[in-house]
Amino acid sequence: MRAFIFPGQGSQAIGMGAALAEASRPAKDVFAEVDEALGQNLFRLMREGPDDKLKLTENAQPAIMAHSIAVLRTLGVDLAGVANFVAGHSLGEYSALCAAGAFDLATTAKLLKLRGQAMQQAVPVGEGAMAALLGADLVLAQKIADAAERGEVCTVANDNDPSQVVISGHKAAIDRAIEMAKDMGAKRAIALPVSAPFHCPLMQPAADAMQDALSYVVVETPAVPLFANVTAQPTTDPDTIRTQLVEQVTGMVRWRESVANMFNAGVHEFVEVGGKVLGPMVKRIAPDAKVTSVVTIEDIEAMAKEIA
Structure with missing residues (x-):
């Protein structure tokens, strides 16, 4: 069994996605669609910086998601055919849900932009x-x-x-x-x-903002179950997913338990899509698991051969 996993904040870097967009039309289209949805040239910021602007939570969150989805679409697989579960670390949970078809790309980008802004505004800088x-x-x-x-x-x-x-x-x-x-x-x-104390009770104003935003959004049943951050258990129920995304803002990211539970459920291969942050964590949790990070066009080509 195989799980596709998606990185969270901190995996952003200047130049992310640039070579991929040159090599892949699907990737280029992802970045263009996210730019259009947000009404900003996020991809230029990803390519050129400045770094302090890319690091801003409201930019980093949709940028990391866009990069993961660009990698996935370049891979060009039917997710349900190659993965048994998806999971993501914090904002990566939105990437996982987008990958599994619970949200469309434009909606995911807008939700993450709002999430980043709400999390930043919840607590004054320095507190x-x-x-x-x-x-x-x-x-x-x-x-x-x-x-x-x-x-x-x-x-x-x-x-x-x-x-x-x-x-x-x-x-x-x-x-x-x-x-x-x-x-x-x-x-x-x-x-x-x-820039802010994420995943603690001080984030309650951001959780309230996400509850409001998610109440207007259609959540489809994902193609494969999501292992949720707040429960470390799988779900495909749209209402449960909506509730858990709100709880996730103030709640603990139970990543260790999520990986251990997936491994115990029979997942022995983890594919990190668009980053190299989660792989080392997975190996420390489940040393016997196979871990692959897919970031570059070469990584994508190698993975495509393996799962063909």
């Missing part, structure tokens, strides 16, 4: 922060977060793999967690270069 705890599992990360809280928000945002957990919340609480992490048993704690 929130995130940190990666390395050499810490979920139990230890939760202990550190609880100890650092002191009446402020400090909670686990991403359970990425057995050795990397991300916490999120008020900046002062995250600073305290970074200070005490090593003494409590973590190898290292690193402040993340993010």
